[in-house]
Amino acid sequence: MGKELSALASYFRPQVDSFLADCEAAGLPVTIEDTDRDQATQAADIAAGRSWTTHSKHLPQPPEMKSEALDCVPTALLSVKQWGWYGTIETSDPRWLQMGEISEKNGMEWGGRWPNNAPHSRSDPGHMQYKPPDNSETVQEVSAEG
Numbered sequence: 117m118g119k120e121l122s123a124l125a126s127y128f129r130p131q132v133d134s135f136l137a138d139c140e141a142a143g144l145p146v147t148i149e150d151t152d153r154d155q156a157t158q159a160a161d162i163a164a165g166r167s168w169t170t171h172s173k174h175l176p177q178p179p180e181m182k183s184e185a186l187d188c189v190p191t192a193l194l195s196v197k198q199w200g201w202y203g204t205i206e207t208s209d210p211r212w213l214q215m216g217e218i219s220e221k222n223g224m225e226w227g228g229r230w231p232n233n234a235p236h237s238r239s240d241p242g243h244m245q246y247k248p249p250d251n252s253e254t255v256q257e258v259s260a261e262g
């Protein structure tokens with residue numbers, strides 16, 4: 117598991133850089149929690165209930181075998197109980213939605229919109245991932261992440 121932006125795929129990195137700059141400009145600095153993950157860490161996370169998929173975009177993705185996902189927390193929420201996330205967008209601190217909308221504006225898929233539909237998917241507000249230009253066929257694949 118790592119937090120280095122250099123672990124991100126080259127075609128995803130410009131979106132991430134723009135996202136981070138937009139967050140700063142919006143007065144919403146974010147803290148990066150996770151970029152890449154290896155298979156062993158992912159297996160341990162599943163066993164511990166921290167993740168629930170073997171298809172995580174944090175794992176090495178072809179063709180570069182680098183991460184296509186990023187986990188962030190609005191820095192101001194790090195000291196808040198449960199980081200201000202209480203299960204749904206509507207009941208949680210509005211800064212999560214603000215961060216999610218900035219990620220979407222930069223072309224990413226935001227995990228905060230994933231439905232709580234265990235074991236298939238779970239809302240994951242800190243998670244953002246690369247969205248291929250035409251992903252209509254892969255919606256099922258990417259809707260479950262951890």
Ligand SMILES: [Zn+2]
Pocket residue numbers: 150174185186187240242243244261262
């Ligand atoms: Zn994630």
